[in-house]
Amino acid sequence: MQSRMFLVGLSGGIASGKSTVVAVFRELGCAVIDADVIARQVVQPHFLAYQQIVHYFGTEILLESGEINREALGNMIFSHPEKRQVLNSITHPEIQKEMLKQIFKYFVLGYRYVILDIPLLFEANKLTKFMKHTILVYCDPQTQLSRLMKRNRLSQSEAEARIASQLPLDEKCKLATHVIDNSRDWESTRRHVLKLHGQLEDSMDFLLVRLAAVTALAGIGGAVYFLLRHFVS
Numbered sequence: 001m002q003s004r005m006f007l008v009g010l011s012g013g014i015a016s017g018k019s020t021v022v023a024v025f026r027e028l029g030c031a032v033i034d035a036d037v038i039a040r041q042v043v044q045p046h047f048l049a050y051q052q053i054v055h056y057f058g059t060e061i062l063l064e065s066g067e068i069n070r071e072a073l074g075n076m077i078f079s080h081p082e083k084r085q086v087l088n089s090i091t092h093p094e095i096q097k098e099m100l101k102q103i104f105k106y107f108v109l110g111y112r113y114v115i116l117d118i119p120l121l122f123e124a125n126k127l128t129k130f131m132k133h134t135i136l137v138y139c140d141p142q143t144q145l146s147r148l149m150k151r152n153r154l155s156q157s158e159a160e161a162r163i164a165s166q167l168p169l170d171e172k173c174k175l176a177t178h179v180i181d182n183s184r185d186w187e188s189t190r191r192h193v194l195k196l197h198g199q200l201e202d203s204m205d206f207l208l209v210r211l212a213a214v215t216a217l218a219g220i221g222g223a224v225y226f227l228l229r230h231f232v233s
């Protein structure tokens, strides 16, 4: 097991391309934790968040199977900021607990860094202080809108409401340590991810070099102390 590990936060806007970028990092063997996947797990029936959601939003947001109707809940929260706030306050603590467990798992497995894909990373800015790097997956506003409308089959006003529920991408760009522009074709995004992956691996080497230097200095200090104690009276 390695002794030092660091966290890399990855974020973006709705439909800006986080999953697309993360797929390349996974292909390169990186450990990735996806907050959207965890957000789906923690609202399964019998989980605490599920019970709280049904209690607040009512049984009309349930499918016949008893599972949460995500489309209905999405329509409700993206057009009502106060309802969105309630859903966030129910789900976010559960998501964070599960993320911590998974970070620990990757630490035990010996990974030197873990990429945390968190859509609301910069909105909940208290998380960024734990991260050595933050990556923002950007795409220009028109491309974001059209990709979101196409993928989720939304009208323009529905898609705009979802985009408006998050900090503007231009603002997030200023807060990130790295920006990947996903406005163009897949291949140009892929090239950018490969380059950034190289930088993350290099910063890992730098950590190892620092660790080696500190160990060497401690060894030299110990040797000097030993010589002084035994040969200088």
Ligand SMILES: CC(C)(COP(=O)(O)OP(=O)(O)OC[C@H]1O[C@@H](n2cnc3c(N)ncnc32)[C@H](O)[C@@H]1O)[C@@H](O)C(=O)NCCC(=O)NCCS
Pocket: 013, 014, 015, 035, 036, 039, 070, 071, 073, 074, 077, 084, 087, 088, 091, 092, 095, 118, 119, 120, 165, 166
């Ligand atoms: C509202 C829900 C039911 C919609 O589900 P749906 O399957 O349609 O979308 P999915 O979960 O795949 O999210 C897609 C994207 O929507 C955006 N989004 C999701 N929740 C929120 C939110 N509370 N505020 C702003 N944007 C959000 C993110 O960019 C996310 O990547 C779902 O997103 C949810 O439960 N959200 C609350 C939990 C949360 O904040 N998740 C974001 C990760 S921390």
Ligand SMILES: Nc1ncnc2c1ncn2[C@@H]1O[C@H](COP(=O)(O)OP(=O)(O)OP(=O)(O)O)[C@@H](O)[C@H]1O
Pocket: 012, 013, 014, 015, 016, 017, 018, 019, 020, 021, 036, 119, 147, 148, 151, 182, 183, 184, 185, 186, 189
């Ligand atoms: N470079 C690209 N060229 C064309 N289409 C793209 C590109 N990148 C992503 N897309 C498409 O845009 C949509 C959004 O991409 P993706 O799902 O990766 O975004 P996301 O940020 O993970 O979204 P969300 O946060 O809403 O889940 C998808 O339908 C995807 O296929």
